Amino acid sequence: MEKNIIIAGFGGQGILLTGTILANAFMLENKNVICCPCYGAEMRGGEVNCEVVVDDESEVCANKSEADIVIALNQLSFEKFITKLKKGGTIIANSSLVKMCKPRSDINYVFAMISEKAKELGDIKTTNMVSLGLLAQIEKLSLDTLQNAVKKVFASKSQKLLNLNFEALKIGSNCAYQS
Amino acid sequence: MQTFSIPKSLKENMIYTFCPGCDHGVAIRLIAELLDEFGLKENALTAASVGCSVFLYNFLDVDCVEAPHGRALACATGIKRAQPDKFVFTYQGDGDFASIGLAESTHAAARGEAITTICINNTLYGMTGGQLGPTTVLNQITTTSPHGRNREYHGFPLKMTEHIALCDGTAFAARVSLDSPAAIIKAKKAIKKAFEVQLKGLGFGFVEILSSCPTNWKMNPVESHKHIREELTKVYPLGTFKDLTEGL
């Protein structure tokens, strides 16, 4: 079955990096996956989103239509991508920056203070990793695989940075949320 | 005793195809003599241009690829980047170099490509029968300026050597003519410098040659050279405009 995950937020929130790590994780599990970045002309502060499409069996389509899961790290993304969710889909919202409201009744909501958790960890830049940990919790993804994907993508980075990101993933995977 | 002989870099037994009194023949001979003197024939590659200058490859015994109109210096850049140890040169007309190919010409000079360019300036498009070109001087009659080049209507001609000399990558830029034996000797010295700057890796070498086109100027060869001497040099002064070998 094909599953379409959209990660969206501001430029600078590490959206494309998050998508790349997630796509690497699926690759490590030998799944068919594509990752399609999409961003506006602005390098920072503009709207950025990234679609990761994964399929256990067949080649992934060149489809960019309805999403199964949306991770919205800011209000704009929440409003824009909630309309793209399939019936029964899930939106993971960063309630640190997203107002808690439920405009649709046919989808699942996951509200968590993702930016707060990242701040508590000591680096707000890990917001994206916390959200990925939360996705792992909801979707039952292997945290080990995600860590290996982080290692692959951060190959040239310091152990300290790796540990920080591992910690952020773990926090996300244990993070409480409101549905 | 010095005897007259045909340069080895020229092909043997070629039939001369340029118009009587045209300066292409002398210009090509000078290039051939210098290829001989530097021992470059076997190591030289050229990108031919479009216009009467294309016939260079009928006379020179040098490996050659024919570039589209105006693109000789882009093509030569490709050659030089692929084969940095080769001696790479282009032989172009003013239409090819300064009109359709001005971007390629300017940027090759600005990049300081170690390439030598000899540009024949006869102030019109010769091969197509004498139309107004980028270097046609004011009041000059051509088939597309039948009442003469008009500054309000056609605008001004372009000065190639001055333009190329302004590029930081240019190592040598000079304008010469071939209207007398003395002028030919000077021209050869300039072309020699344009060869040397490439061989020394100093940058782009450029020589503009004011050349006669008796057929399209509707003058005889003697009048043509007189026209260069007395009229064209007023618009296009002869001389060296840039020379990085000075003081070396």
Place this chain on the structure above:
Amino acid sequence: MEKVLLKGNYAIAKAAIKAGCSCYFGYPITPQTEIGEYLSEAMPALGRGYVCAESEVAAINMVMGAVATGVKAMTSSSSCAIGLMQETMSYAASDELPVVLISVMRAGPGLGYIYPAQGDYNQAVTGGGNGDYRTIVLSPSTVQDSIDLTYKAFYLAQKYRNPVILLSDGFLGQMMEPAVLHDYPYDEIDNSSWALTGAKDRGARQIRSLEVNQEKQNAHVYKLFEKYALIEKEEVSYEEENTLDADILLVAFGSMTRNIKAAARKLREKGLKVGTFRPVTLWPFPSKRLLELSETIKNILVVEMNMGQMTKDVKLAVNGNAKVYHFGRPTGKWVNVDEIVQATLNLGGVSYANI
């Protein structure tokens, strides 16, 4: 070898390096700029040639100069700027120069925009240059193809001394997908008989297309067409699935192939006998195979992100044996699987024009 997650454009750039591309010349245009950006770092580090050309016109002519000396070289660009290169593609075809051109399609006509599209099928396949000539056109549908077909582009260019276009699109260029960056699998071609190396111990060589003698010009074009006939005999490449019992054939090229395959799976679940067909070489076009398939399959739906450019070639191929329909649009949202399913179900109805 290990799979790596690679962006389509980077895959092409990395493959070009492994293929032994000595020089890259390019000018920026979205959505292919990553190719030039990647190579601007990698090529000088390897001691190879790289020039940020002043225009696409200059870039393709630099490629022409470089390959004339016997090395492998390429440029990459997109749509409107590929248009600028057509004069030199015609020269290179006539000169029999192994120019490799990477074309990553965006939307047109005119400046269009950076949205992905497939509107440059005609531009690549029938060429925009003057005169009777052909370029080999390879069409990748995955990031792995982008690697494999970049290798093939260099190989075929050398083997046949002919320009080759790799026709990718903005979707494939920008997306990331796991792929294996294996080694260049082809033998090197000896080009010592024609490359410009300096007239040493032999007469000068001229690579030129100017021919003042009519008879010689005629003979030259006939010679080119003998070569084209050989390429058509030897190099046609395509992919087909479930065509044996099919009543309906879905045809697509490039990244759209992925969607017709998924649509075919859904349609099979609904009980329709649907097969898929993808030309890998857009020229030479797999006309012969399509004609064979049209003996048993009477309805063909060509799905492409343009107004029916390949559809015309499919029609020519089947020569009236089957009904050929087009489904697609010029750009915007990539035609998705459900739309293809619906279009297939509507075949023979009035919903989609039989062009």
